[in-house]
Amino acid sequence: MDELLRRRRVYGADHDDPDPGPRPGHVYRELVAGPLDGLLLDVTGWTDRRLAEGAALDTEIGSYGPGGHALYGPRPADPERWDWQGDTP
Template sequence: MDELMRGRVYGADHDDPDPGPRPGRVYRELVAGPLDGLLLDVTGWTERQLQESVALPTEIGAYGAGGHAQYAPRIGEPGRWDWRGDTP
C-alpha cells in the first residue's frame, strides 16, 4: 500500500496544496473510468460497505454535472476498485 501514499485523494479541492493521502487513513485506488488513479478514503467503512459498489459524484463522467462513476472492489485485489460505468 506504500505506492498509494503518492496519489491524489478523491474529493480533495483542486487548489489544495497537499491533495494526497493522510497518515492514519485507509484508501482504495480507483482504476479506469473518469476517476482513474484517484484514491478513495474508506476510513471507518464497514466490511459490508467495503464489499459493495459505490456511485461517486463526478462532473467528468459521461453524464457531466450531476453524474456518477460506479466503482466496485476488484476480486482478489480489494485495494483496487474497478470502474463499472457511469450513471446519471
Template sequence: MSEAIRRRVYGGDHDDPGPQPGHVYRELVGGPLDGLLADVTGWTPEEVGEGAALTTEIGAFGPGGRAVYEPRDGDPLYWDWQGDAP
C-alpha cells in the first residue's frame, strides 16, 4: 500500500480514519463500502473466514441496512460484496 494514499477504515474515527499500527484489515470490494478497510483485529480465524454484514446507510435498505461481504476465493485479504440485507 502506497504511503501517498491514505486508506479509510469502516467505522473509523472521523479525526483519523486511517489504518492503525498493529491492526489487521481486509479490503472491501464492490457495493456501498467499496474501497474501505474492515478492521478484523481480534477476530478468530473462523470469524474472518465468514466475512461480515456491515451496517450502512447507503445500501439498498437505507439506514439500518447491511452490506454483506465475504472473503474472496483464493485471496482472503479482499472481501467481495455479496449484496445488501435489511
C-alpha cells in the first residue's frame, strides 16, 4: 500500500480510533470534494454494479446536517476517485 494512502483516514472510522487509516487487503475509493473530501471509502467486496452506482454516505457536515447524506459516484475517467454529486436529506 502506498505511503500516502496509509496516512489517509477511512470514512466511518471513529474519531478516537488510534489508527483510522486503511487496512491491508481492503479496497478503497478516494472521495473528492464535498463534505467528505479526502476520506477513503472501503469498498471491499462490492460488486461492479454497486461500484458503478456510487453511494449516499451519512454525514453530519453536509448541507442537511445530522441525518443528511453526501452523494458520491465514480469519476468516468478515473473510477478510483469518486466525485461529490451533492447532498440529500
